[in-house]
Amino acid sequence: MARRSGRATSRCEEIQTHPRKMATSAVWLCLCLLFPSAEAGLYTASDQIVLLTQENVESILINSTAAMIVEFYASWCGHCVAFSPTYKALARDIKEWKPAVDLAAVDCADQENREVCKTYKVRGYPTIKFFHAYSKPDYEGLPFREFSRNVQDLRHKILDKLETHGEPWPPACPPLEPTSQMEVDVFFETNDVKHLALIFEDATSYVGREVTLDLLQFDSIAVRRVLNTEESLVTKLGVTEFPSCYLYYPGGNFTRLRVDIEARAFYSYALQRLPGVVRSGKPPPVSTELLKNNTEDPWRPFDKFRVYMADLESTLHYSLRVELGAQSVFQGRALTSLKAYISVLAKVHLAELSDTYFPGRPIVTNLLKDLNSWLQKQTGDRISYEAFKEKLENDAQSPNSTLPDGVRWVGCQGSQPHFRRYPCGVWTLFHVLTVQANSKGSDPQEVLRAMRSYVHNFFGCRECAGHFENMAAETLEQVTSLPTAVLWLWSRHNVVNNRLAGALSEDPQFPKIQWPPPDMCSACHAVKDNGEHTWNLTEVLKFLLTYFSSDRILTDYLESESQILEKQREKHASQQVVHIAERHAERRAREALDFRKHPLETEPTEQEEEEEKGGEVEEEEEGPQDETATEEEEEDEEDGLAGDMVGRSSEPTPWAKPEMELGRGRQQARRRPSFVRMRRDPQEDIVDLDSFVNQHYKAKALQMATSTRVKRRSLQRKEEQEPGPVFGLGMELGAGLGMVGLEPVDAGFDLDFARPRKRLQKRDVAGQYFGQEAELRHKGRLMSVLTIGFSKVDISLCVFLYFLSSLCLLVMYLFFKNRLRRRRPKISVP
Secondary structure, three states, X not given: OOOOOOOOOOOOOOOOOOOOOOOOOHHHHHHHHHOOOOOOOOOOHHHOOEEOOOOOHHHHHEOOOOEEEEEEEOOOOHHHHHHHHHHHHHHHHOHHHOOOXXXXXXXXXXXXXXXXXXXXXXXXXXXXXXXXXXXOOOOOOEEOOXXXXXXXXXXXXXXXXXXXXXXXXXXOOOOOOOOOHHHHHOHHHHOOOOEEEEEEEOOOOOHHHHHHHHOOOEEOEEEEEEEOOOHHHHHHHOOOOOOEEEEEOHHHOEEEOOOOOOOHHHHHHHHHOOOOOEEOOXXXXXXXXXXXXXXXXXXXXXXXXXXXXXXXXHHHHHHHHHHHHHOOEEEOHHHHHHHHHHHHHOXXXXXXXXXXXXXXXXXXXXXHHHHHHHHHHOOOOEEEHHHHHHHHOOOOOOOOOOOOOOXXXXXXXXXXXXXXXXXXXXXXXHHHHXXXXXXXXXXXXXXXXXXXXXXXXXXXXXXXXXXXXXXXHHHHHHOOOHHHHHHHHHHHHHHHHHHHOOOOOOEOOEOOOOOOOOOOOHHHEEEOOOOOEEEOHXXXXXXXXXXXXXXXXXXXXXXXXXXXXXXXXXHHHHHHHHHHHHHHHHHHHHHHHHHHHOOOOOOOOHHHHHHHHOOOOOOOOOOOOOHHHHHHHHHXXXXXXXXXXXXXXXXXXXXXXXXXXXXXXXXXXXXXXXXXXXXXXXXXXXXXXXXXXXXXXXXXXXXXXXXXXXXXXXXXXXXXXXXXXXXXXXXXXXXOOOOEEEOOOOOOOOOOOOOHHHHHHHHHHHHHHHHHHHHHHHHHHHHHHHOOOOOHHHHHHHHHHHHHHHHHHHHHHHHHHHHHHHOOOOOOOO
């Protein structure tokens, strides 16, 4: 009868790691003497081995619900180092047995663990001991005698120890003894399962017991071994081959389990895929129809034998825009890693310059090439992500160059939003790159180094990055050819699948398996003479080169390149609109700030005028000008008008040149006010006032009359409007529309500019006039400041209310004064 319990929690403890090498320098020697340390251990948490220390050994070995296999080793021991790969492989091989039996290791070379090894009487290394479930504190363990360096032999020794395990029996371990006809007949009456798998074998075979423990973590199925000597069952089911597997159902129905090879690995894989069989604690797989009806992210049917370009482009999007976007600045190793990553993606085939390692569409490969070219030209020691993003988003709008925005998972989609997706895409991307490099590259480790550095520096799951770094540090140097690079990444991927099988991150719709499974590549699987499963690496390489070939990548569910480019143009246009709006808002904020500081000086700046120039119609702005600038403008315009009236020529007279040079110098120091609020080039001269007025100011007057800005400013100035300054030549600025009028010229006005005396007299008169205007304007500004925001009615109402309140106070004062006088006590005189 099967005995099951909840899944045992994995216990992962870290042992202290210490440096292996001691530097020869005196400084480093002093540091080592001050901070003594031991050698580092041979195992990590990535190896699915429980790491024992002085602090946790009792809690793990004593009174445990599972049997424990413990290796006592010394990290300096050569035999221990040579045995460590076998022990790691054993841990991966029996991972599914964990609720019943688990593997652990302790480093006796660590000074803190010496008492542990002494307590359990360890004399040599490596030593492997078996600890029963519910061991007592004084139990020293049962040692393995003369164990080999073979995973199968070690697995068989563990089964022998479990089968002879006395009471109390590990609660999670099913019975390993052979079953009988009587037990099979009543099995479904006492067990709530859908499938009963019967493995027929001889007495020396371990297949039945191995498969029983392989299915330990799965519900709705039970496995029993039947010996070939059980004639009643053998005859009833017509068994003729040993080993062989049959599925037995209520009512005596049965059928043979069809597999390519009668071996443990094929039995386990086929039984785990039976209908209704799910891993303990996992929800059953969701039907495809329900996934299709998911409105949040509709299900996309796909072919599991093909790779989809949508997955590769989605991976690039998330990698370049999200994961790299988490970095504000790239510098040091991160910058080197970024350059290597983009370089591998944009790597060009030596024979075919148009072909890159990344077998994407032209718009994507063009962007990768531009991005790589820009990165390689950067000679600084740091690059900001904002600069990188500008190139990534193609802000320069290079033709036919973009990366689709957003994700659209197909072959990497999961049954839930938190399953598969980006991690699956990363594996697929680098599998494709290694296959592409196999036919186009020369450096076997180029793609693997780029992947290792990217995962180490940028991959968001830091624990995953640590596990991958451990694998790369152990075996990456063994890659010496391009085909071995393809196989190395495939084997490491299967190691990760083995470690994550049954984890919370596993998608029940797509369980973690050793890939490719037999139904995808039966030739990839083989069996040794001893019945042990092995991979046919030649067939595996053929399968990988075909599966990840660029010729077989499907482009289903992709937007057309024209649609993507149109979206990019719209995105750039919207960003431009937003940018202009932000600049406009900033200008408004500056105007408000300037008005608070200088309420009456609303002269627009050059930057504001340039921004307004890009609008629909350039509007005129009015406002009081600086007095000194006004004098300079009037003087210059007076000279220009006089010259125009004499000869209609823009050439100044010889004696006027020094003054014009002086005026232009002052204009360069400060922005020259425009003529009648009109913008013009600072070097432009007005030569024909009549033509200027007739051709330009009429149109401008109509535009300004309809302009909302002029109306608003005109209303604002009605109360504080002052007479426009009268120029020396009889010009007067109209406050309403900015029109120009010419007053009659005095009869005594002499146009001979050889007489500078009259000209100086005219300037003196103008100076006196502007001095009086400045004094009046100063007083007017003071009154405007005091009365700003109040009308005459408001002021009259305030005065009336103030008078009324004063009158009320006076009445109250007289009332209380009179009342107190009446209540004053009368003093009688004796």
